[in-house]
Amino acid sequence: MNVLFFDCFSGAAGDMILGALLDLGASEEEIRGCLGGLEVGEWRLEVSEVDKGGFRATRARFSIPEHDLTRTYPEVVASVTEATLPDAVKASAVRSFTLLADAEATVHGTTRDQTHFHEVGSADAVLDVVAAFAALHFLRPERIVTSAVATGVGGLAQTSHGRIPIPAPAVAELLAAHHVPTFQRGSTELVTPTGAAILIAASDSFGSLPEIAFERVGYGAGHKDLEHPNVVRAILGEEGTKKGTEVTLIEANLDDMSPELVPYVIERLLETGALDAWVTPVVMKKGRPGLLLSVLAEEALASAAIDILFAETTTLGVRSSVVARQVLERDLTQVDVEGMPVRVKRGWRGGRVVTAAPEHDDARRAAQVSGLPLKEVNARALREAERRP
Missing domain, CATH: 3.10.20.300 (mk0293 like domain)
Incomplete structure (x- = not known):
């Protein structure tokens, strides 16, 4: 499985994420082609190689003639949905702005459709979001994992609302609502609302680096110069299992559960990290038709898989055994x-x-x-x- 890991040891902003994906090998030409369908006025994408604390990194910056436009959530969504973009890019970009609108609405005590975007509704922010998902569409990782995200705490940032605490209220709401793991690094603003929304919309999970064989590493530069390298690191690698391993086979017989619920159970099991999950028709006692739900998981994840089976199915018990697994x-x-x-x-x-x-x-x-x-x-x-x- 091809896995993309975002290492956010210096927080994240939209331009940093885009820079890291370009550095990883995303096609600048294809991204520009996607952005050409957006009705956001004139813009210019400047991509350059810079030094950040001794790290070579890619700086991606949108230059636009006007920065003070304020757009509402419906206006931003319309600009994305009416553009000529791949469906996956549209859906992910809209999800990002929906996350942002919900966070802003919570902070300001209003509704999603009444939300007015200031900084995050400017053309460069819209371009950052769409470009990031166009880059991901080009790279096509099968799974995206993001590390705990560094954030400043205790400082103040200047915005259109005046001076606000760090992390910005919308950022704090996003991180809290989606249970994103964080840690403090100084008092400077490190996580922008756009950066947080992109990571949440794109990531399948947050946590430590999976066991992968590194293939490529990219660095995306932030605009600030800090005491540490101000970059987002993106790592692309192949996740696999050793050729010969022992894994846990977990099984449950189901004869009183709606088959419509089974796909969701399998989806949850795979999201948790199960190696495989499948269903086999069986005939149970008294001739009743039933289903045998089987899950293959590494030993460390077996308990989590069993928790899902008890929570999401009607089974009163499961059985497990250790089996040998050979993979190519x-x-x-x-x-x-x-x-x-x-x-x-x-x-x-x-x-x-x-x-x-x-x-x-x-x-x-x-x-x-x-x-x-x-x-x-x-x-x-x-x-x-x-x-x-």
Whole structure:
């Protein structure tokens, strides 16, 4: 599984996140193409390499002629939904601004639709959010994890509302409402509302670095020069299991639960870190049809998986056993089909490829753009992957 980890040891802002993703390899050209559909007036994206506390980092900065526009939540959402953007980018950007609007509404005692964005409604903030999700759309991580987020405490920041405490009330509300782990680093503002909203909307979870094999590392620079390197670090890597391991198999028989609830249970199990979860039809006592719900999890996560089974299903008991698991070494290789990038996941055993499969979302996108049948895109991608070392 391809995992993206945001290391926020110096907080996070929208431009820092964008810079880190560009440094990681997101296509500047593709991001500019996405932003071209936004009706936010004139803008210019300046991307440069800078030094932050001895770290080489990418600085991404939007330059616009006007900074004092105030937009309402409905106006910001309309500017995003009416733009020519990939659906996933639209949905994530709207979610970010919805999170921001709800936080501002709570702070100011108003409603979401009555919320007026000041700094976070300016064109550069809208561009930061959309550009960040366009970059993520290009990189296509399968899972995003964010570290505990550093924040200043005790200082004051100058805003359109005057001087406000750090972290800003909207930031504090966002972090609290979504249970984001934080720690203090000085009294300077380190987390912006835009940065917090992007991380919350994008992340599958917050916590420590998963066990991954590092593939690429990117650094996104903030505009302030601080005593420590003021950067967001983005780490892209492959999460896998050792070739031969012991894992826990957890099972529960269900004969009095609506099948409509099962997909949600499986979704929760996988979000918690289960290696796999599946359902098998069975015949139970007295000939009643039922379901056997099975979960495969590493030992450290077995207890969390069992908690979910008891909370989300009707079972009165589960059984577990330790089983051996063998997995192939895996890698990703990227090929071109009609000029479109398609990643192919390959499984290796004994020094040779024994199985390969194109990433479905990549192949689907190539099929939509090229007009080729999806099965033809898959076949071409596999042929190209066979030629790769």
